[in-house]
Amino acid sequence: MPAIERISARGFAPFGHLARPGEGLVKPVRNGGAGLTKSPAEMRHDEDGIDFALDFYQVRPEGDRLDVAMIERHPHSSQIFIPMAVDRYMVVVWPDQPGNSQPRAFLCGPEDAVIYNAGVWHAGIVALGRDALFASAMWRTRGGVDAEFHQLAPAVSFDLAGAVL
Numbered sequence: 001m002p003a004i005e006r007i008s009a010r011g012f013a014p015f016g017h018l019a020r021p022g023e024g025l026v027k028p029v030r031n032g033g034a035g036l037t038k039s040p041a042e043m044r045h046d047e048d049g050i051d052f053a054l055d056f057y058q059v060r061p062e063g064d065r066l067d068v069a070m071i072e073r074h075p076h077s078s079q080i081f082i083p084m085a086v087d088r089y090m091v092v093v094w095p096d097q098p099g100n101s102q103p104r105a106f107l108c109g110p111e112d113a114v115i116y117n118a119g120v121w122h123a124g125i126v127a128l129g130r131d132a133l134f135a136s137a138m139w140r141t142r143g144g145v146d147a148e149f150h151q152l153a154p155a156v157s158f159d160l161a162g163a164v165l
Contacts, residue, residue, distance in 0.1 A: 002156065004090060004163050007106035007114070015093040015104075015120045016078065017041035019113040041115050042078070049076035049118075049139030049146075057081070057134045059089075059127040062160055068092060068103070068123045069155040072147050073116075077139035080115045081125055083108075085133040090163065091116075092123035098150050107163055121150065128163055 005011060009018045019041040029036045071094065083089065089108050095101045098121055107128075108114060116122055125134055140146045 001159050002103055002105055004105040004107050004158060004160075007091070007108045007112055011104075012106060012114070014095060015122075016117040017115040019080075019115065020111050041080075041113070043080060043115060043137070043139070044118060045077040045139035046118070048141045048143070051140045051142065053138055053140045055136045056084075057125055057132075057136055059125055059132045059134065061127040061129055061131065064159070064161040066090075066126060066158040066160055067155040068158070069152050070149060071098060071121050071123050071152060072149050073119055073121045074138055074147055075119050076141055076146065077118050078115050079136060079138040080113060082113045082135040082137075083110045083132070084135055085131075086110045086127070087129045087132070088163070089128055089132055089134075090126040090158075090160075092126070092156075092158070094121040097121070098152060103156055105158055128160060 012018045019039045021037050024040050025038040027036055091114050092103050092105045094103050
């Protein structure tokens with residue numbers, strides 16, 4: 001089973017961006033009553049990704065084991081997941097084409113917003129511990145070619161029993 005590692009901006013960089021409060025240009029606003037972080041994270045898209053889409057994912061937690069059988073990618077746009085009500089969660093990505101590389105799994109906390117680069121193969125968002133709520137955004141095409149799916153055979157399994165922050 002592949003290892004699960006704590007997410008970091010450096011470790012996740014080949015697959016996208018990790019955005020957190022306090023990482024980027026930070027400045028006080030509203031007479032010091034609030035702090036603003038201008039994140040360096042980017043939401044890139046090509047000329048086919050023209051309609052901004054905001055979605056919400058309500059995700060039930062996994063048990064002690066996760067079997068990933070279906071993965072996806074979005075060829076025209078980055079995709080962001082912003083935790084809204086989350087204790088911890090996991091993202092699984094492939095460095096290359098499925099079958100040519102081993103997946104990497106990243107353990108995330110409620111302060112971690114994850115942005116997948118366009119074209120990165122990934123599993124669906126994985127809630128750990130309790131039900132989770134995420135906002136997700138990306139740029140959609142008008143031709144309905146926003147996502148590609150790939151069936152894994154065999155499935156890739158992860159031991160979630162020790163996945164703690």
